[in-house]
Amino acid sequence: MVRTGHLPFDFADYLYSLTGANWEVRELSGGNANFVVRATQARSTLNESPVAPPYFAKFPDVQFSQKRQVVEARALYLFKADPQLSNVLESNTRVIRIPSLLHHDEAQHVLVQSDLGSHPSLDAYLSSPTTTAYSAALAGHSLGRFLANLNHAYDSVPDALSPPSNIAAALANDDAEAVMQGVIANATRFIKEAGVHDWETLGVRALGHWKSRKRTTFCQGDIWFGTITVDDTAPNRVNEGGRSLVLKICDWEFAGPNHPAADIAQLGTLLWIHCSAYLSDAPLAIRRIFTSVIPIKVTYGAAAAKAGRLRRGVLRVLLPAF
Known part of the structure; x- marks a missing residue:
């Protein structure tokens, strides 16, 4: 049995108590709020997201309620149990993955979910010299359509998101x-x-x-580079190079009823900031993102090619949401 040493919780021992099997545990980087590990056996892989401490894992002096993990567990459960959300996931199943809820121990603040694998984050994928403009646009289109579908999931039953509805109460x-x-x-x-x-x-x-703000749509609540990875080797969706493309979205701790523009505003802002490093006229660039008609002056050479990939990805994310 492998123990975790410096981690404040013995994940391996905990999993053994649940399954009666030994698990090899490795801490994952990138988790600011929680202590996150990947647990593996010879034929099984779990992605275990905390122990959620009553503070930010990377910033222990900053207090952060452990209710966040309860919200994430309930959100993942709703994607299986609630018809509106399960339909969104099913209609995007070829290009979008989220973790499956496997176990939640509210008393010990441990959430066990399926593993999404190790893949580049969205910004790393869009910035990669091996990512073509077509692939960037495909990633943006898939993500934008999913966010649009998610935001419109409850259009036919709008009261489902308004207090004192069960969903509003569960995710508050x-x-x-x-x-x-x-x-x-x-x-x-x-x-x-x-x-x-x-x-x-x-x-x-x-x-x-x-x-x-009016909380009239269902939102992921924390959609940024750190919560989106791109798998261009998974089956189902084939791009121009003969490889597939699936986006995987984690960290649903802030999910729930929110303003219709919440997700797209957060992601659009971060994508624009990322793009602006390669664009010679940032104000013009942001107008281009939303209107898709104003020419953009970009730097030449490799930076220009990278800006083109990023811009296509940004446009395809933003446009389906409006």
């Missing part, structure tokens, strides 16, 4: 709301430090918008 997390308010406060400080004269007004408006 006031502590997560407080975390986002802290993010807005930090952003306001950055705006001030950048010399924006009306920083205070912008901060007040941003906070007011967040608190009063």
